[in-house]
Amino acid sequence: MSDLKKMYSTLSEDPFPGDLTLRLGGAELRFAKKTWTIDGAEKGLRYGENPDQPAALYELAAGELSLGGVAFRGPGHALVAAMTEEHLVQSGKHPGKINLTDVDGGVTVLQYLHAKPAVVILKHNNPCGAAWSDAGLPDAFDKAFTSDRIAAFGGTVVVNRTMDVDTATRLTQVYFEVVAAPDFDDAALAVLRTKKNLRILRLPGLAKLEALAGEPFLDIKCLNDGGMVLQFSFRNRIRSTADFLPATAERDGVTAVARTPSPTEAEDLLFAWAVEAGVTSNSVIFAKNGATVAIGTGEQDRVGCVELTIYKAQTKYADRLAFAEAGLSLYELEKKAETDETAKTLLADIRRRTAEAKGGLPGSVLVSDGFFPFRDGVDLALSVGVTAIAQPGGSIRDTEVIAAVNEAVPQAAMVFTGQRSFKH
Known part of the structure; x- marks a missing residue:
């Protein structure tokens, strides 16, 4: 077993060259490989997605690109790819590909949440929980972590404000692998440094994401045959609540x-749609009071995604009760209940309260990254107390989908985004 553990601490041999050039027609983009001097040695990426996959990080160093009249982001605007030793405040086990792409996933979300202190906790390139708060970073962290404390274990925390000691103290009560912030208070840094394996990244650009949100970049997807798909990066058109479109449709003369969302519902929809930009499709998000309640990712059908996300919300709700009242995870309490009558009684009570509370979903809003092909997913969301929904619109059955929210008691709201937010 000890030999197997070595694979995670052994660095992959990096055979990649120091520079990379990409030519598109008459444009030439030059990239430089990133390495860092850590503990007296030059190191690049720890490894790729798995320990036996060598990998390298490249930063755009020179060249400009414009396609279809759209100017792409040029050199000098990198965030994660621009990291130097100065930004690696504490390298811990220095970063691998997954660590950096999780931080980048945080950037994807936070670029649309610059208006308030915000926190995104990520795992495997998907948010576990996210929140923003007028009360500050500590409150946003608590809400994001509470959303799914089980999935957050071993994750990456990305914030858009200077890390304060209060937030840092909360963060160190849990095992995280990476924390990234635009800056750190001295007291916060001292607290974080007590976790020797924690990778601490200072990325000043996280405080300036608003300026980058509208600048597209060249998004490259690689195929298994070595081919490439090039696309414009996703650009969120919903930047304020005023950008939502009225949900209206006509079919067969009908x-x-x-209903238009209330200001509170609209702000929660705005927040959730921003988080949606960082979630693997086919997905839905339930949100309430500026925080995610449950995030459903990567499902094949939309009603199934809604169903599974409701299940997740109920499971996480029960787990919060179990941890608060027994100091155990839900799964630990279930195991203990097999032989302990007191634990069995508590577990039954927690399940009863979870069912009564519908997993904390009543009063929440829901966003969907794609339109609803049938009203079944909407009816399912309404059954657990969702009061407002945002979705792209454009389904042949939009009139039926709108009818679902209109028939709800009380009547629910719906708006269209006018764009899909798939992420594959």
């Missing part, structure tokens, strides 16, 4: 118009 016009359907949905």
